[in-house]
Amino acid sequence: MTLTQHDIDQEIAAEHAAYEKRLAEGAPVEHHPRRDYAPYRSSVLRHPKQPLVAIDVSKDPELVELSSPAFGERDITGIDNDLTRQHTGEPVGERITVSGRLLDRDGRPVRGQLVEIWQANSAGRYAHQREQHDAPLDPNFSGVGRTLTDADGFYRFTTIQPGPYPWRNHVNAWRPAHIHFSVFGSAFTQRLVTQMYFPNDPLFPYDPILQSVTDDAARQRLVATYDHSLSVPEFSLGYHWDIVLDGPHATWIEEGR
Amino acid sequence: MTKIDTSGPEGVLPTPSHTVGPFYGYALPFRGGEEIAPLGHPDTITVHGYVYDGEGRPLPDALLEVWGPGPDGSLPAVDGSMRRDPASGGFLGRNGVEFTGFGRIQTDADGHWYVRTLRPGARGQNAPYLSMCVFARGLLVHLFTRIYLPGDATAAASDPLLSRLDEQRRGTLIAGDEGNGTYRFDIRLQGEGETVFLEFQ
Ligand SMILES: [Fe+2]
Numbered sequence: 001m002t003l004t005q006h007d008i009d010q011e012i013a014a015e016h017a018a019y020e021k022r023l024a025e026g027a028p029v030e031h032h033p034r035r036d037y038a039p040y041r042s043s044v045l046r047h048p049k050q051p052l053v054a055i056d057v058s059k060d061p062e063l064v065e066l067s068s069p070a071f072g073e074r075d076i077t078g079i080d081n082d083l084t085r086q087h088t089g090e091p092v093g094e095r096i097t098v099s100g101r102l103l104d105r106d107g108r109p110v111r112g113q114l115v116e117i118w119q120a121n122s123a124g125r126y127a128h129q130r131e132q133h134d135a136p137l138d139p140n141f142s143g144v145g146r147t148l149t150d151a152d153g154f155y156r157f158t159t160i161q162p163g164p165y166p167w168r169n170h171v172n173a174w175r176p177a178h179i180h181f182s183v184f185g186s187a188f189t190q191r192l193v194t195q196m197y198f199p200n201d202p203l204f205p206y207d208p209i210l211q212s213v214t215d216d217a218a219r220q221r222l223v224a225t226y227d228h229s230l231s232v233p234e235f236s237l238g239y240h241w242d243i244v245l246d247g248p249h250a251t252w253i254e255e256g257r
Numbered sequence: 258m259t260k261i262d263t264s265g266p267e268g269v270l271p272t273p274s275h276t277v278g279p280f281y282g283y284a285l286p287f288r289g290g291e292e293i294a295p296l297g298h299p300d301t302i303t304v305h306g307y308v309y310d311g312e313g314r315p316l317p318d319a320l321l322e323v324w325g326p327g328p329d330g331s332l333p334a335v336d337g338s339m340r341r342d343p344a345s346g347g348f349l350g351r352n353g354v355e356f357t358g359f360g361r362i363q364t365d366a367d368g369h370w371y372v373r374t375l376r377p378g379a380r381g382q383n384a385p386y387l388s389m390c391v392f393a394r395g396l397l398v399h400l401f402t403r404i405y406l407p408g409d410a411t412a413a414a415s416d417p418l419l420s421r422l423d424e425q426r427r428g429t430l431i432a433g434d435e436g437n438g439t440y441r442f443d444i445r446l447q448g449e450g451e452t453v454f455l456e457f458q
Contacts, residue, residue: 031273032271032273032274032397033275033398034397035397037397040276040395042395043396043397044311044395045310045311045312045446046310046311046393046395046446047395048446048451048452048454049448050426050451050454052454052455052456053418053421053422053454054456055455055456055457055458059417060381060383060417061381062380062381062382062383064332064377064383065324065388065455065457069333069359070334070335070357071338072336072337075336075337075338075340076341077342077343077346078343079346080341086346100259100260101261103261106268106269107261107263107265108263116284116285118284126280126283127283128280128282130279130280130282143284180277182277182281188324189401191390191399193274193275193276193277193392193399194272194273194274195278209276212397213275215273217270218271219273221259221272221273222259223259224259225259227260240260241259242259242260242261242272243272245271246271246272246274248457
């Protein structure tokens with residue numbers, strides 16, 4: 001049986017209603033997707049069914065997971081955060097500047113940590129051999145960037161507005177335009193891989209990956225804000241996107257010093 | 258919505274997780290990602306295995322990260338896991354002598370992975386272990402687990418995590434000894450023999 005957008009829309013609506021019902025009954029706000037989210041079909045066989053085993057980090061300062069690997073200037077190059085300058089020619093598309101702060105749950109900047117991004121080109125094509133979408137590759141665009149956050153937790157990338165692209169979750173499935181982000185915190189428990197979206201994309205309601213975040217406010221935190229002050233005259237449009245890392249970390253270690 | 262107001266005293270709400278998707282392969286893996294141990298180090302071990310889905314099929318597109326202490330139990334603070342070549346922009350690999358403790362490995366087309374690192378030392382009351390983080394297409398939030406090495410029943414019995422688990426579940430966290438410093442550690446995302454995954458609070 002062919003799976004249509006209508007089928008997926010109904011599943012998305014049912015998951016959303018189930019979440020709203022849980023909330024109304026006093027369940028906690030869910031800031032992250034559930035790993036078991038059937039509208040995204042690839043999740044079905046790839047999520048654990050046993051409950052996760054909880055570890056209270058406040059009981060043990062020696063946990064390996066309370067520290068994080070270090071990254072430094074050796075791990076990046078000078079043009080890693082400018083995806084428009086990594087080839088001999090200029091990539092095709094609308095240049096954008098994406099910047100924001102990396103924060104912890106206390107709202108404090110996370111300094112000197114690695115931020116990695118990858119994305120499709122302006123035609124919606126990844127420079128990946130297994131990519132099946134036949135939109136054109138751009139010889140002047142790889143779509144990979146890296147940077148370290150600065151002393152105030154800021155990161156900044158210059159890149160090309162990625163295009164939306166089709167995928168095979170169901171018939172006529174399209175991903176809204178997005179940039180993939182991979183981020184480290186000061187503790188390995190804060191590790192985050194996610195995706196940043198652009199404001200007012202008409203594909204939002206149809207996308208089971210974005211909609212896997214069933215909390216409306218949490219979903220909004222995945223959408224960047226257009227920021228005219230980040231736009232560079234005669235060059236690029238600016239988007240602001242702050243990232244807040246979840247997961248406990250050892251604040252008391254700093255306080256004890 | 259995505260300029261976070263940090264002026265209040267009450268903390269801020271987290272950015273939701275998303276799947277790593279299918280196309281990270283040209284972006285995240287780096288040369289030498291699985292070779293964490295400095296060349297020729299006498300405490301080198303190899304850990305390898307498969308990642309399986311709920312139907313027992315190996316995942317050819319899982320991404321694993323390993324983070325662990327050195328043999329003396331200390332956690333490295335040295336960078337250079339993904340040293341770069343400023344001329345070509347490519348990866349140089351590690352420098353051959355420093356231990357960063359961090360590795361990143363993509364499963365191959367058969368779903369197999371390996372990592373060569375240093376035998377971890379114990380920290381506090383914990384039996385020695387490597388922390389592992391699992392990412393994959395289809396996995397909306399990454400999963401943490403731990404690789405404990407076999408052979409020290411006393412340490413395992415007093416480990417705060419292992420001692421809380423029944424024998425069958427505990428077994429999913431303990432690598433199998435294949436001799437010559439090689440250990441087998443399979444990850445089962447779902448179903449029979451499902452690996453114990455962790456949630457930090
Ligand atoms: Fe994508």
